[in-house]
Amino acid sequence: MKEMDTISRPSGLQWLIQWLQRDKRAALSFVFLLTLLFVSLTAEWIAPHSPTEQHLSNTLAAPSKLNWLGTDDLGRDIFSRLLYGARAALYASCLAVSIAVCLGVPIGIWAGYMGGWLDELVGRMIDTLLSFPAIVLAIAVTGALGIGLTNGMIAVGIVFAPQLARLARAKTLVVRQELYVDAARCFGSSTRHILWHHILPNALQPVLVQVTILLAGALLAEASLSFLGLGIQPPDPSWGAMLARAYQSMEIAPEQMYAPGIAILLTAMAFNSLGESLRKVLDPTNQRL
Amino acid sequence: MKNVGVNLLTVLTLMANRMLAATVVIEAVFAIPGMGSLIVKAALQRDFPVVQGVVLAMVVIVLLLNLLADLLYGVIDPRVK
Numbered sequence: 497m498k499e500m501d502t503i504s505r506p507s508g509l510q511w512l513i514q515w516l517q518r519d520k521r522a523a524l525s526f527v528f529l530l531t532l533l534f535v536s537l538t539a540e541w542i543a544p545h546s547p548t549e550q551h552l553s554n555t556l557a558a559p560s561k562l563n564w565l566g567t568d569d570l571g572r573d574i575f576s577r578l579l580y581g582a583r584a585a586l587y588a589s590c591l592a593v594s595i596a597v598c599l600g601v602p603i604g605i606w607a608g609y610m611g612g613w614l615d616e617l618v619g620r621m622i623d624t625l626l627s628f629p630a631i632v633l634a635i636a637v638t639g640a641l642g643i644g645l646t647n648g649m650i651a652v653g654i655v656f657a658p659q660l661a662r663l664a665r666a667k668t669l670v671v672r673q674e675l676y677v678d679a680a681r682c683f684g685s686s687t688r689h690i691l692w693h694h695i696l697p698n699a700l701q702p703v704l705v706q707v708t709i710l711l712a713g714a715l716l717a718e719a720s721l722s723f724l725g726l727g728i729q730p731p732d733p734s735w736g737a738m739l740a741r742a743y744q745s746m747e748i749a750p751e752q753m754y755a756p757g758i759a760i761l762l763t764a765m766a767f768n769s770l771g772e773s774l775r776k777v778l779d780p781t782n783q784r785l
Numbered sequence: 786m787k788n789v790g791v792n793l794l795t796v797l798t799l800m801a802n803r804m805l806a807a808t809v810v811i812e813a814v815f816a817i818p819g820m821g822s823l824i825v826k827a828a829l830q831r832d833f834p835v836v837q838g839v840v841l842a843m844v845v846i847v848l849l850l851n852l853l854a855d856l857l858y859g860v861i862d863p864r865v866k
Contacts, residue, residue: 627802627844627847627848627851628840628843628844628847629802629803629805629806629809629843629847630803630806631806631807631809631810632805632806632809632824632839632840632843633840635809635824635825635828635836636824636828636836636837636840638828639824639827639828639831639832639833639836640833640836642831643828643829643831720810723810723813724809724810724813724825725825725829726825726828726829743814
């Protein structure tokens, strides 16, 4: 019994540090995302200018000491807008993914555990939702709920939910066959207790990986929706909206599109490589951990 | 080719689904009149019946493509029945 204690699992923080030490790309992505989080929380104090203040005498300016990344077509400082845009981006992707998790995971494990006609019904509904092109469904839901960043992200969350539901369901089908689930059932545990304490923790690993990938997807969806004018509303800054604005004056000042475009690219890449690395680490067939 | 064809076809139909979504952005960027720009305009003006119609049309296209792919599996690889 004593030995069992000494080889207990490392705590969450230790595990995180070990993982990041081993995988440099994941560490880099993690640091980048932490910086982004920090920037978005402290944008008020870091940003050199207001993100919405217009200087119509100084429009489409090239990068200078005063405006580090130049100004847009209304004379607003692009660097400040970029910092505030990080807030919109993180808020949007986290909101969309939380909605997807809260909707998708319970439905998935419930349907997978109960089986029978209920599973069949939920499976068909998931298939139906997955056959919609994602952006089109998001636009449709935004059209129904009204235009705005929060509504747009609720729409994206609804679009993402079936993916997570399918993943959670597939894993639940495996986990429910395990002996400890049978044992819990024999001891008379309620279905809710089994789902919450036995199925959920064991079905969560693929979901966790998919969540990081979906965060990137949500970021891109937010950028697309804002680009189309269905996401964040002017004058509030978001990377997608900045791209849309810069696109209008692309022929005069093409360098305006670089900053928000690269920001979107890097953040999406960070989420993706973090997810990829997480998938490798959590893979039970991977012997390294 | 015959052996790979089935897998290729699966990926192609999945991509067709995504391409249909991409047309929405592309049509808005290049100001091409089409279903994509129609749905964006309708959503911006909260013209819900039009949004519904476009979504229905797109879903029917996706379903037909999937059906076509399912039928083609049998043509490409006779082992699939």
